[in-house]
Amino acid sequence: MRSERKRMREEGVREDVPLFETKEGRFRGVYRVFASTIFAAICLIWFYRVMNMERVGRGRRWAWMSVMVSEFAFGFYWIITQSVRWRILYQTPSKHNLSHRYKEENLPAVDIFVCTADPKLEPPCMVMNTVLSAMAYNYPANKLNVYLSDDGGSQLTFYALLKASIFSKHWLPFCRRFNVEPRSPEVFFAHHAQSCSTTTEYHKACLHIKKLYEEMKSDIESAVGRGEVPENVRNEHRGFSEWNPKTTKQDHPSIVQIIMDGRDINGVDEDGYELPTLVYVAREKRPNHPHHFKAGAVNALIRVSSEISNAPFILNLDCDMYSNNADTIQEILCFFLDETKGQDIAYVQFPQSYNNITKNDHYGNSYFVSSKFELAGICGYGAALFCGTGCLHRRESLSGSYPRDCRVKWEIKPRRNHNRTIDEVNEASKALATCTYEEGTQWGKEMGLVYGIAVEDIATGLVISCRGWKSIYYNPERKAFVGIAPTTLDVNCLQHMRWSEGLFQVFFSKYCPFIYGHGKIHLGVQMGYCNYLLWAPMSLPTLCYAIVLPISLFHGIPLFPKLSSMWVLPFEYAFLATYGYSLCEYLSCGSTTRGWWNLQRIKFIHRITSYLFGFIDTMSKQIGLSQTKFVITDKVVTDDVRKRYEEEIIDFGGSSIMLTILATVAMLNLFGVVGGMKRVLMELEFGWSQLMVQITLSLLVVMINLPVYEALFIRSDKGRISSSIMLKSIIVASLACYLASFIS
Numbered sequence: 038m039r040s041e042r043k044r045m046r047e048e049g050v051r052e053d054v055p056l057f058e059t060k061e062g063r064f065r066g067v068y069r070v071f072a073s074t075i076f077a078a079i080c081l082i083w084f085y086r087v088m089n090m091e092r093v094g095r096g097r098r099w100a101w102m103s104v105m106v107s108e109f110a111f112g113f114y115w116i117i118t119q120s121v122r123w124r125i126l127y128q129t130p131s132k133h134n135l136s137h138r139y140k141e142e143n144l145p146a147v148d149i150f151v152c153t154a155d156p157k158l159e160p161p162c163m164v165m166n167t168v169l170s171a172m173a174y175n176y177p178a179n180k181l182n183v184y185l186s187d188d189g190g191s192q193l194t195f196y197a198l199l200k201a202s203i204f205s206k207h208w209l210p211f212c213r214r215f216n217v218e219p220r221s222p223e224v225f226f227a228h229h230a231q232s233c234s235t236t237t238e239y240h241k242a243c244l245h246i247k248k249l250y251e252e253m254k255s256d257i258e259s260a261v262g263r264g265e266v267p268e269n270v271r272n273e274h275r276g277f278s279e280w281n282p283k284t285t286k287q288d289h290p291s292i293v294q295i296i297m298d299g300r301d302i303n304g305v306d307e308d309g310y311e312l313p314t315l316v317y318v319a320r321e322k323r324p325n326h327p328h329h330f331k332a333g334a335v336n337a338l339i340r341v342s343s344e345i346s347n348a349p350f351i352l353n354l355d356c357d358m359y360s361n362n363a364d365t366i367q368e369i370l371c372f373f374l375d376e377t378k379g380q381d382i383a384y385v386q387f388p389q390s391y392n393n394i395t396k397n398d399h400y401g402n403s404y405f406v407s408s409k410f411e412l413a414g415i416c417g418y419g420a421a422l423f424c425g426t427g428c429l430h431r432r433e434s435l436s437g438s439y440p441r442d443c444r445v446k447w448e449i450k451p452r453r454n455h456n457r458t459i460d461e462v463n464e465a466s467k468a469l470a471t472c473t474y475e476e477g478t479q480w481g482k483e484m485g486l487v488y489g490i491a492v493e494d495i496a497t498g499l500v501i502s503c504r505g506w507k508s509i510y511y512n513p514e515r516k517a518f519v520g521i522a523p524t525t526l527d528v529n530c531l532q533h534m535r536w537s538e539g540l541f542q543v544f545f546s547k548y549c550p551f552i553y554g555h556g557k558i559h560l561g562v563q564m565g566y567c568n569y570l571l572w573a574p575m576s577l578p579t580l581c582y583a584i585v586l587p588i589s590l591f592h593g594i595p596l597f598p599k600l601s602s603m604w605v606l607p608f609e610y611a612f613l614a615t616y617g618y619s620l621c622e623y624l625s626c627g628s629t630t631r632g633w634w635n636l637q638r639i640k641f642i643h644r645i646t647s648y649l650f651g652f653i654d655t656m657s658k659q660i661g662l663s664q665t666k667f668v669i670t671d672k673v674v675t676d677d678v679r680k681r682y683e684e685e686i687i688d689f690g691g692s693s694i695m696l697t698i699l700a701t702v703a704m705l706n707l708f709g710v711v712g713g714m715k716r717v718l719m720e721l722e723f724g725w726s727q728l729m730v731q732i733t734l735s736l737l738v739v740m741i742n743l744p745v746y747e748a749l750f751i752r753s754d755k756g757r758i759s760s761s762i763m764l765k766s767i768i769v770a771s772l773a774c775y776l777a778s779f780i781s
């Protein structure tokens with residue numbers, strides 16, 4: 038970079054125009070005043086709870102106490118979530134200034150990592166679309182190196198990559214010639230089905246390339262369908278000799294195959310342009326060696342890529358996250374290459390976006406509010422969360438070094454011009470991807486991604502920030518990376534279970550932001566992290582509220598002030614203000630009220646199921662009963678499921694224990710509402726005023742769970758809730774109501 042500066046000075050290029058700008062979010066002052074009023078209401082609620090413990094009889098104190106503890110928890114959690122709304126900053130890069138300042142040959146090289154783990158859950162064809170979109174960036178091909186990490190160690194994926202490399206020789210020139218977007222062929226053809234049918238030059242080329250794509254796709258899919266690679270291809274490419282009949286996903290030596298070598302002057306596309314380097318990596322796996330899931334895969338890639346290309350920047354992508362904007366790399370580099378503010382930046386994170394979100398987003402997959410406000414809010418304090426995918430890192434920051442004090446020296450100059458043969462490089466790289474390589478090293482601790490935590494990304498980002506690096510969250514107008522969101526409740530809940538568990542594990546580990554980050558990162562960042570880290574424990578107060586309220590209602594135990602009392606005001610205000618604000622926030626992201634209502638449902642479901650299990654698992658891990666695992670998100674969508682998904686009908690198939698809890702809570706609230714109404718109507722001792730708040734709350738739970746009752750009693754399709762779960766839930770809910778009468 039130093040010589041770059043010298044060059045610029047010589048050429049008289051102005052260094053003083055910044056490459057990116059920072060803008061503060063609007064209405065922050067108003068928000069702070071508003072938040073203070075909610076805080077006051079919360080304090081009043083706490084005060085009321087503590088001062089009125091005597092209101093319920095001794096035998097019923099349990100109900101009061103549990104609601105009180107829950108409200109303390111809700112209140113504290115609300116406080117924790119405030120920092121991210123306090124100082125929202127938005128960053129905008131200026132691609133234009135970058136191209137003025139840096140000539141193409143002076144731009145840094147970039148290594149792109151795509152991780153896949155299972156050819157059944159992650160169809161190779163989908164993975165290839167991601168790979169192709171990454172190869173097709175508007176960026177000098179000799180500075181682009183794409184690595185595919187295959188934790189499935191599958192010949193099928195290797196075969197698919199070979200096919201994709203051949204197709205790329207046509208796809209890349211097509212993208213360049215017509216500057217098409219997006220550059221995932223599957224998505225491109227899905228969006229441009231029509232335009233491929235008339236007769237201009239573009240349309241002819243389009244038709245031709247579409248035919249090639251479909252051939253590639255059908256070759257890959259039929260190989261995947263048969264479960265084996267065609268004999269003739271296997272004999273043609275030496276790479277297949279790495280596999281033998283004994284090779285399995287869990288047991289095989291390391292495989293590194295440079296499929297396209299950027300140094301190869303004969304390796305050009307159909308227009309005669311250079312191609313990016315393309316490498317297949319399957320790190321060694323042995324049954325008795327922990328492989329640390331994605332973190333292990335990325336760490337192996339960091340080393341392998343250091344041997345092959347050693348680019349100073351690394352872009353991490355999940356296998357379903359295709360690039361949706363061919364200029365993204367230039368945009369990100371604006372942050373890193375800015376002369377004044379860029380030196381300390383470790384990574385730039387983009388939000389996760391999905392291309393299969395339905396209008397009212399019934400599984401709450403879009404994370405609008407986090408993307409627009411919360412993540413930008415943490416960035417307001419100089420740190421962004423690392424979310425695992427759609428993130429460009431400075432290589433040094435992943436190697437345990439501190440800004441401007443590189444403890445571990447990386448050779449940043451590209452290795453491309455060395456004079457070893459491909460085979461030599463392959464062999465040298467394999468040694469870096471063995472099981473034993475990391476023994477006795479700092480990998481997984483000080484170096485690379487952190488091990489032992491199911492959300493390796495969050496923990497790693499925290500560690501990097503605590504070393505003094507800055508990071509940027511960037512949410513551009515046009516989405517930079519787009520993936521596939523879960524399409525059934527089961528898959529969605531399992532994903533949230535892994536996240537909540539991993540996140541809470543971070544809180545409980547030595548990486549707890551309040552301790553590990555103390556004095557190193559801003560309190561606002563510490564709180565911002567805890568916004569997410571505390572998902573799992575927040576399941577307890579929610580469950581408590583969702584169980585104790587209806588039971589008390591059923592037995593006529595009043596737990597809230599009468600409607601005629603002044604004390605009801607803070608409750609009403611806190612409730613209406615927080616939910617009202619949340620609705621406005623959601624609507625301002627351009628979505629629907631219905632979408633918000635659906636989000637409240639899914640949040641409720643997550644809290645009483647996924648987060649509960651996440652909590653239990655984290656606890657059992659703490660006492661050594663279980664180990665970290667990583668359930669891969671299923672990315673295959675069958676037609677039956679797709680139909681329900683597109684019609685926004687919740688697919689309840691799957692884990693029965695989670696569904697039983699959900700159905701039981703739904704039944705309990707129904708019983709509560711019915712029981713409570715009966716009391717109010719039939720027993721004169723209760724005026725409406727006494728039980729009204731409780732009835733309203735339980736009624737809300739009932740309303741939000743309407744799809745659950747529907748799936749229990751009305752639906753007959755595959756996505757309904759089975760009758761055995763229905764029976765169980767009715768029995769458990771009735772028992773709970775009955776048993777509670779003994780303790781009240």
Ligand SMILES: O=c1ccn([C@@H]2O[C@H](COP(=O)(O)OP(=O)(O)O[C@H]3O[C@H](CO)[C@@H](O)[C@H](O)[C@H]3O)[C@@H](O)[C@H]2O)c(=O)[nH]1
Nearest residue numbers: 152153154188330331334355356424425426491492669670
């Ligand atoms: O042993 C493994 C397990 C997973 N993966 C890859 O990791 C990525 C993410 O896995 P996925 O099942 O799609 O999980 P998500 O919940 O969608 O992933 C989010 O959450 C993870 C942490 O829980 C992060 O690692 C991801 O980057 C982030 O997108 C995929 O490309 C997988 O192929 C591996 O390479 N090896």
Ligand SMILES: [Mn+2]
Nearest residue numbers: 355357520670
């Ligand atoms: Mn994913």
